[in-house]
Amino acid sequence: MASTTLICDTEPWKDLKAHVEDLKNTHLRDLMNDKERCQSMMVEFDGMLLDYSRQRATLETMDKLYKLAEFQAASLKQQINRMYSGEHINSTENRSVLHVALRAPRDAVIYSDGKNVVPDVWNVLDKIKAFSEKVRSGSWVGATGKPLKDVIAIGIGGSFLGPLFVHTALQTDPEAAEFAKERQLRFLANVDPIDVARNIAGLNPETTLVVVVSKTFTTAETMLNARTLREWISSALGPSAVAKHMVAVSTNLTLVEKFGIDTNNAFAFWDWVGGRYSVCSAVGVLPLSLQYGFPIIEKFLKGASSIDQHFCSAPFENNIPVLLGLLSVWNVSFLGYPARAILPYSQALEKFAPHIQQVSMESNGKGVSIDGVPLPYEAGEIDFGEPGTNGQHSFYQLIHQGRVIPCDFIGIVKSQQPVYLKGEVVSNHDELMSNFFAQPDALAYGKTAEQLLKENVPQHLIPHKTFSGNRPSLSLLLPSLNAYNIGQLLASYEHRIAVEGFVWGINSFDQWGVELGKSLATQVRKQLHASRTKGDPVEGFNFSTTTLLTRYLEASSDIPADPPTILPRI
Numbered sequence: 001m002a003s004t005t006l007i008c009d010t011e012p013w014k015d016l017k018a019h020v021e022d023l024k025n026t027h028l029r030d031l032m033n034d035k036e037r038c039q040s041m042m043v044e045f046d047g048m049l050l051d052y053s054r055q056r057a058t059l060e061t062m063d064k065l066y067k068l069a070e071f072q073a074a075s076l077k078q079q080i081n082r083m084y085s086g087e088h089i090n091s092t093e094n095r096s097v098l099h100v101a102l103r104a105p106r107d108a109v110i111y112s113d114g115k116n117v118v119p120d121v122w123n124v125l126d127k128i129k130a131f132s133e134k135v136r137s138g139s140w141v142g143a144t145g146k147p148l149k150d151v152i153a154i155g156i157g158g159s160f161l162g163p164l165f166v167h168t169a170l171q172t173d174p175e176a177a178e179f180a181k182e183r184q185l186r187f188l189a190n191v192d193p194i195d196v197a198r199n200i201a202g203l204n205p206e207t208t209l210v211v212v213v214s215k216t217f218t219t220a221e222t223m224l225n226a227r228t229l230r231e232w233i234s235s236a237l238g239p240s241a242v243a244k245h246m247v248a249v250s251t252n253l254t255l256v257e258k259f260g261i262d263t264n265n266a267f268a269f270w271d272w273v274g275g276r277y278s279v280c281s282a283v284g285v286l287p288l289s290l291q292y293g294f295p296i297i298e299k300f301l302k303g304a305s306s307i308d309q310h311f312c313s314a315p316f317e318n319n320i321p322v323l324l325g326l327l328s329v330w331n332v333s334f335l336g337y338p339a340r341a342i343l344p345y346s347q348a349l350e351k352f353a354p355h356i357q358q359v360s361m362e363s364n365g366k367g368v369s370i371d372g373v374p375l376p377y378e379a380g381e382i383d384f385g386e387p388g389t390n391g392q393h394s395f396y397q398l399i400h401q402g403r404v405i406p407c408d409f410i411g412i413v414k415s416q417q418p419v420y421l422k423g424e425v426v427s428n429h430d431e432l433m434s435n436f437f438a439q440p441d442a443l444a445y446g447k448t449a450e451q452l453l454k455e456n457v458p459q460h461l462i463p464h465k466t467f468s469g470n471r472p473s474l475s476l477l478l479p480s481l482n483a484y485n486i487g488q489l490l491a492s493y494e495h496r497i498a499v500e501g502f503v504w505g506i507n508s509f510d511q512w513g514v515e516l517g518k519s520l521a522t523q524v525r526k527q528l529h530a531s532r533t534k535g536d537p538v539e540g541f542n543f544s545t546t547t548l549l550t551r552y553l554e555a556s557s558d559i560p561a562d563p564p565t566i567l568p569r570i
């Protein structure tokens with residue numbers, strides 16, 4: 001059990017604070033000259049290579065970080081063990097945190113509340129396998145007897161971002177793409193009717209299966225979108241078609257049934273799976289198996305499981321998620337860099353940063369310790385990112401010469417879609433990877449005024465063309481980007497974020513911060529209804545909101561009080 005002492009009051013924390021001073025005058029240029037240091041800052045596991053030599057850290061820094069992690073207030077190893085053994089480490093919701101069980105081998109034993117949950121996990125996986133095979137083979141057909149070749153998955157937040165990331169990453173993997181021929185998978189997340197319009201554009205309800213994904217089955221956006229697509233199906237095919245065209249993924253099977261979905265076609269998961277950690281549950285596995293077939297998705301689960309085993313068994317100095325997590329704590333809490341850029345040099349990973357943004361910011365964006373004590377230090381970080389090289393032509397200017405933002409460069413050895421053009425200097429993937437290798441050095445070394453002078457740069461441009469360097473980054477090199485590697489990448493980041501939260505002494509597995517906005521929206525929804533249907537004046541809001549709401553209502557007063565059902569048409 002972690003102690004209630006705040007980590008910032010411990011000796012290892014204070015020691016690290018003091019250690020920042022030792023590094024103040026050490027430039028990354030100099031650190032990079034120390035080959036022995038660089039060698040010890042390369043870690044390999046299961047084909048993944050992590051190089052963190054471009055962090056503003058020495059081997060002494062790493063020792064101090066390990067000490068911090070081992071110290072009683074952080075007790076990282078113990079906390080990891082508590083997670084794997086199903087203790088209720090999500091204490092504000094009194095829940096275990098067992099997303100590792102979602103990808104555990106069939107014969108693994110993982111307990112939550114005295115029960116081995118692995119057989120339940122595999123019951124659902126087997127059910128998904130059977131169902132997805134029926135749909136994919138055409139033995140499950142729609143209400144008019146046509147096979148269902150298109151899937152719309154409705155869900156938001158954790159019930160959307162992870163599956164979207166994996167789908168986007170698999171789309172161009174030749175093996176996965178082969179199994180997805182003639183099929184489409186789309187994601188409807190935003191309650192904005194434009195998202196509905198875009199999702200149904202070009203689809204025929206007769207050949208479409210809708211998967212409603214919601215842990216709670218109460219999320220306002222998801223439920224309105226689900227009712228909208230239910231209407232889209234039933235207005236085209238009759239209400240009885242819903243049973244053939246809508247299935248659900250949820251922990252709340254009672255509400256699934258109430259909604260009108262046959263619970264035989266509902267795929268369960270459990271309250272010990274946090275929404276943002278649910279991509280390996282039916283939340284991701286069902287839509288992805290419908291698109292790519294279960295065997296491909298099983299490989300993804302195996303990749304994640306490989307990292308799960310590594311995370312709970314490797315010593316800290318060889319443990320990729322632990323190293324990633326500790327370095328993030330170092331950057332945020334000691335070097336004072338509040339943000340992190342996630343920069344995959346792979347277009348297939350274009351949705352990785354948005355997914356990790358939720359996993360990280362919803363997990364660690366907390367202001368109090370796990371015991372409710374206000375934190376005297378900042379926890380969490382601002383995550384953002386874009387695939388290289390697009391990011392280079394967007395926000396890298398700030399990263400090179402403006403603020404210091406530690407960067408994660410993620411590179412892939414073998415492209416999913418290689419292109420070679422006769423006569424070109426390098427292949428297209430080598431061109432991409434040239435940037436992957438160049439950017440970290442540009443950030444670390446920079447360019448001095450002396451160098452510019454030697455290049456005869458005019459004096460007045462020297463300040464503008466100088467790069468201070470000393471900007472930290474890390475590089476992660478994956479052998480390829482198939483389902484297995486995608487699983488590895490996902491689990492590495494999930495665990496990294498847990499490590500950060502464990503050290504900061506916060507609860508990374510609740511998300512109370514999303515509640516206030518939701519309840520205020522309920523009040524606005526009631527007002528809009530009352531104003532539109534009974535002409536009630538706007539009441540109970542501050543001046544600003546009253547003015548905005550009144551303007552909104554007045555400017556849209558042509559909308560009838562009780563309009564007929566209208567579905568988008570594009």
Ligand SMILES: O=P(O)(O)OC[C@H]1O[C@](O)(CO)[C@@H](O)[C@@H]1O
Nearest residue numbers: 157158159214215216219275514
């Ligand atoms: O799966 P549900 O219950 O619809 O919730 C969707 C998302 O909403 C949140 O509760 C808050 O945004 C997320 O944590 C969750 O992933």
